[in-house]
Amino acid sequence: MRQGKLTSAKLRELIIDQIQPHNEETVVGAGVGEDCCAVMTGDLCVVSTDPITAGGEQTGMLAVHINANDVAAAGAVPVAALVTILIPPSGKEEQVRDLMGSLTKAAHELDIDIIGGHTEVTDSVTRIIVSVTMIGKPVIPGRMFRTSDMKAGDDIIMTKYAGLEGTAIIAGEYPEELGLTEEDQKQLRSVRGSLSVVADGKTAAKVAGVHAMHDITEGGVLGAVCEMCEASGIGAEIDLSSVPVLPVTSKICKRYALDVFGLISSGSMMIAAENGALVIETLKKNGISAAMIGKAGGDGVYDISSGEKKAVLPYPSDELYKVLERKE
16 A cells, blocks of 8 residues: 555545444544544534654654644644554654653643553554544534535635645755755744644634635645545635745755645645635734635636646645655
């Protein structure tokens, strides 16, 4: 099997179609493009879980952020986390200590309590694997935003910049090889402090006319657009030339011949709303940069940056693996 996400078809075949909900308390269960589930427990309890398998030295920090981001994209504030750590026999205590320090620091910065989990040394893994389950409460009581709620005619907005997480991971793995300048390093410090979309989700959830939100993770901007379209059953026209990209990200992508639009982008959120200008204005008032990148409607996903409609599909795996596989 290829590294990265399963295709939507394989996800349905191998995973989704085998899940049979039984409890009336389950409000939102597993589905293609849905990163969070929800159960009714007085108010909604929003839950998400994901492992980190390719985070390098930033594994702990990323494990917290990617799961907090999933919850935030559902319009909820993350409050608690369960952490599972699987350690190979070759692992060192210092590695685990550093990992836990990174996890707790990231959780503290987002006001998240790590409330439990599981830690095990096992020869089933060859490197440390971290999986986090995040629990959140809705910003608006009783309401959850789903990826599948995008509507035809919605403006599509993107916060921050494409490829943020991929930039942070690659720069962390190959600092000497990249030959980054002082200005590049300054941008990288900004990137590493911008991998959360908790504030993005909390702010956008309160804006009238916002229908759907989706954090831009593995598969990058193209992957996120395609996931929102598939989940909602509608198409979109995207102007890729309007997608914001930092110079340091462009430099890294050029160095390794990567397409930035297919590079993992935790730290950026995609929002579908009736009035994109109002969403952007509100985000910017709260210190969050954002740009209009397209409009939902029709069938299929098209890039219109050249002035003509060009059909696009997500990459079979994230562009990040082109770099990381060199170390295998």
